[in-house]
Amino acid sequence: MILVNIVNKKELIRTAAIEVIATKGFYRSTTDSIAAAAGVSVGTIYNYFKNKDEILEYIFQTELAHRAAIFTELKDLTVPSLEKLQLFLEAHFTEIKANPLVGQILVRERQVGHDALDGVRAFVEGIPQKIASLLQLSIEAGEIKPCNPLIISAAIFGAVEAVVRIAVFTVDPEERNRLLDQAPVELVNFISSGLAK
Numbered sequence: 001m002i003l004v005n006i007v008n009k010k011e012l013i014r015t016a017a018i019e020v021i022a023t024k025g026f027y028r029s030t031t032d033s034i035a036a037a038a039g040v041s042v043g044t045i046y047n048y049f050k051n052k053d054e055i056l057e058y059i060f061q062t063e064l065a066h067r068a069a070i071f072t073e074l075k076d077l078t079v080p081s082l083e084k085l086q087l088f089l090e091a092h093f094t095e096i097k098a099n100p101l102v103g104q105i106l107v108r109e110r111q112v113g114h115d116a117l118d119g120v121r122a123f124v125e126g127i128p129q130k131i132a133s134l135l136q137l138s139i140e141a142g143e144i145k146p147c148n149p150l151i152i153s154a155a156i157f158g159a160v161e162a163v164v165r166i167a168v169f170t171v172d173p174e175e176r177n178r179l180l181d182q183a184p185v186e187l188v189n190f191i192s193s194g195l196a197k
Contacts, residue, residue: 010048012038014062017055022101026056026109057119059105064123066095071130081138082192085131089160089184096164097180103168107161127160128153144195152195159187 016038020029031052035042049055070091074084096103110120132153138144160183167179 013045013048014058018059018101018105022104053117056109057117060123061119063102063106064126067092067127080143081134081141082143082188085134086184086188089187093180093183097177100168103164107165128157131156147195156191
């Protein structure tokens with residue numbers, strides 16, 4: 001029961017921090033404002049996190065864990081690797097669609113110097129590595145022409161971030177959803193046409 005309470009409180013703080021940081025930006029957010037949004041005392045926050053940086057890291061770590069779980073599920077599917085890539089992107093964009101505030105944090109806060117934080121860096125490096133592994137499988141299966149998977153995965157990651165940035169800062173929710181729904185197919189079509197054998 002104690003572990004459940006710890007997980008619930010930590011998740012409550014993370015959820016509140018997403019709302020506060022997405023609304024105010026990281027530098028204008030305070031542990032006081034996060035505590036108020038979570039309905040807990042500031043002392044409770046410090047039971048789980050040393051500072052605001054750790055909260056931001058935890059947000060990125062949680063998002064990376066979600067993507068890693070999706071990737072693990074896809075690895076065992078018996079479909080072409082580019083199809084796995086499309087499914088991976090669909091899952092990623094679905095997560096963003098479900099919580100655009102997370103998308104705002106993922107693209108905005110990593111751009112303002114937080115790449116030095118381990119949790120942020122793990123996300124920024126981890127997603128392209130997963131994409132690169134799918135590309136490598138595609139090369140080995142003869143689905144695409146030989147290329148440097150790390151370079152191509154970096155380009156894909158940049159394109160994914162650009163789509164997320166445009167979508168989550170779009171005022172019209174219908175337009176945001178349309179962009180996020182179309183992005184996986186459009187990106188994979190673009191990639192596969194450039195890498196077609």
